[in-house]
Amino acid sequence: MKLPLSQFGMTRRESLHRMGTGLGVLGLAGILAEENVSADDKGLSPLGPKNPHFTPRAKHIIHLFMNGGPSQVDTFDPKPALTKFNGQRPPNADLKTERKTGGLLMSPFKFRKYGESGIEVSDLFPKVGKCIDDICVIRSMHTNIPNHEPSLLMMNSGETQPTRPAMGSWLLYGLGTENQNLPGFVVLCPGKPVVGPQLWSNSFLPGIFQGTHINHAQSVDPKKVIQHINNPFLSSRSQRRQLDLLNQMNELHLEKRGGKDNRLEARIESLEMAFRMQTEAQTVFDLTKETKQTREAYGSGQFANGCLAARRLVESGVRMVQVYYGNGQPWDDHGDIKKHADKAKNVDQPIAALINDLKDRDLLKDTLIVWGGEFGRTPAAENGSGRDHNHHGFSMWLAGGGVKGGMTYGATDDFGFAAVENKVHVHDLHATILHLMGLDHEKLTFRYSGRDFRLTDVHGRVVREILA
Numbered sequence: 001m002k003l004p005l006s007q008f009g010m011t012r013r014e015s016l017h018r019m020g021t022g023l024g025v026l027g028l029a030g031i032l033a034e035e036n037v038s039a040d041d042k043g044l045s046p047l048g049p050k051n052p053h054f055t056p057r058a059k060h061i062i063h064l065f066m067n068g069g070p071s072q073v074d075t076f077d078p079k080p081a082l083t084k085f086n087g088q089r090p091p092n093a094d095l096k097t098e099r100k101t102g103g104l105l106m107s108p109f110k111f112r113k114y115g116e117s118g119i120e121v122s123d124l125f126p127k128v129g130k131c132i133d134d135i136c137v138i139r140s141m142h143t144n145i146p147n148h149e150p151s152l153l154m155m156n157s158g159e160t161q162p163t164r165p166a167m168g169s170w171l172l173y174g175l176g177t178e179n180q181n182l183p184g185f186v187v188l189c190p191g192k193p194v195v196g197p198q199l200w201s202n203s204f205l206p207g208i209f210q211g212t213h214i215n216h217a218q219s220v221d222p223k224k225v226i227q228h229i230n231n232p233f234l235s236s237r238s239q240r241r242q243l244d245l246l247n248q249m250n251e252l253h254l255e256k257r258g259g260k261d262n263r264l265e266a267r268i269e270s271l272e273m274a275f276r277m278q279t280e281a282q283t284v285f286d287l288t289k290e291t292k293q294t295r296e297a298y299g300s301g302q303f304a305n306g307c308l309a310a311r312r313l314v315e316s317g318v319r320m321v322q323v324y325y326g327n328g329q330p331w332d333d334h335g336d337i338k339k340h341a342d343k344a345k346n347v348d349q350p351i352a353a354l355i356n357d358l359k360d361r362d363l364l365k366d367t368l369i370v371w372g373g374e375f376g377r378t379p380a381a382e383n384g385s386g387r388d389h390n391h392h393g394f395s396m397w398l399a400g401g402g403v404k405g406g407m408t409y410g411a412t413d414d415f416g417f418a419a420v421e422n423k424v425h426v427h428d429l430h431a432t433i434l435h436l437m438g439l440d441h442e443k444l445t446f447r448y449s450g451r452d453f454r455l456t457d458v459h460g461r462v463v464r465e466i467l468a
């Protein structure tokens with residue numbers, strides 16, 4: 001039973017119904033419609049599922065983030081010319097990046113063809129290579145700046161400054177989420193990347209669309225992975241009564257301030273979410289419920305646990321899950337590119353297992369997997385055997401969720417330095433991801449500070465050539 005919100009015993013919505021022959025509630029409905037937020041007599045539901053702009057190809061996203069910047073010419077973009085011109089510095093390899101570089105550096109890793117498509121993949125990723133017929137490799141990515149912070153922000157929020165909402169927040173705002181007992185946007189990162197929480201921030205969007213960071217560095221024990229998820233002092237019934245009273249006080253506070261305060265509404269929704277998470281969140285993070293065969297398929301370690309948890313989360317209705325490789329910028333191999341081998345060994349098996357697991361469960365068609373870092377690395381050497389940051393051209397790949405498998409798109413120059421054919425900017429990638437989720441990137445807007453903002457700003461095109 002809903003507790004009375006005023007001395008008249010009426011809720012805010014009831015009072016709007018009664019005043020002015022119901023014109024008040026029509027005004028409220030108009031406001032909510034403008035903000036793409038549904039409402040009914042049971043209360044506001046900003047995280048409730050919303051209709052997309054058109055029929056979506058995908059319902060969920062798993063973003064496998066190799067923070068630090070993996071090298072394209074050592075992973076998914078083979079360049080024989082690097083071997084031929086090793087140590088030399090041709091004019092088109094003389095592009096400015098963050099630091100001073102030397103001559104061209106041949107890859108220490110071999111490439112071989114995989115699958116019916118015959119796409120070449122480095123021997124860093126033999127298991128992912130076996131899944132290549134489900135993968136579309138974009139070899140012509142480029143971004144704005146060869147520095148970690150602005151490039152991390154660009155890849156996550158479409159802007160180089162920490163002022164915009166993350167893509168996951170935009171997706172929640174536009175589509176809501178299927179499971180009201182779990183956060184709709186979950187970030188699994190053992191520690192924090194160099195920018196930190198701004199990478200999953202809601203920014204000027206309502207606070208309820210903020211990403212939920214789960215630090216799984218030490219354990220995925222469901223009782224430890226989310227701290228303070230249980231209340232050891234009160235029963236569930238007592239917590240519910242306490243929460244009802246607190247919500248009543250918050251809504252009274254809200255009414256006195258004109259009935260609109262995004263921060264307070266976000267707090268109310270967050271408290272409700274935390275209460276509901278006590279049961280389902282612990283279940284979804286309990287990896288011991290998986291079979292021994294499944295656990296062995298994914299392997300062990302932080303990233304493997306993150307991939308398996310990601311599958312369980314999207315299977316439970318979570319809209320977007322990001323799995324970061326590690327704390328800081330681990331793929332940032334300025335000193336020796338051969339160090340890529342250790343990191344690739346940690347991710348190759350879990351990624352292949354994730355693709356195959358989603359296929360076996362008939363989830364890959366509804367789940368878009370995105371792999372990559374914030375930029376790539378130079379084909380020219382730094383410090384003898386390392387590679388500098390490279391924003392001119394790099395590789396990412398997508399699988400499932402309405403994307404053609406077994407294909408490459410775009411190309412870099414002969415040395416893998418700059419995108420030259422069918423160039424894809426990060427804004428284009430975002431526009432394509434939103435399209436696959438059933439959203440028009442030009443129509444998904446939020447009015448703030450006197451203008452309409454969107455994830456792609458005033459840029460972006462859908463890369464229709466890679467759509468199935």
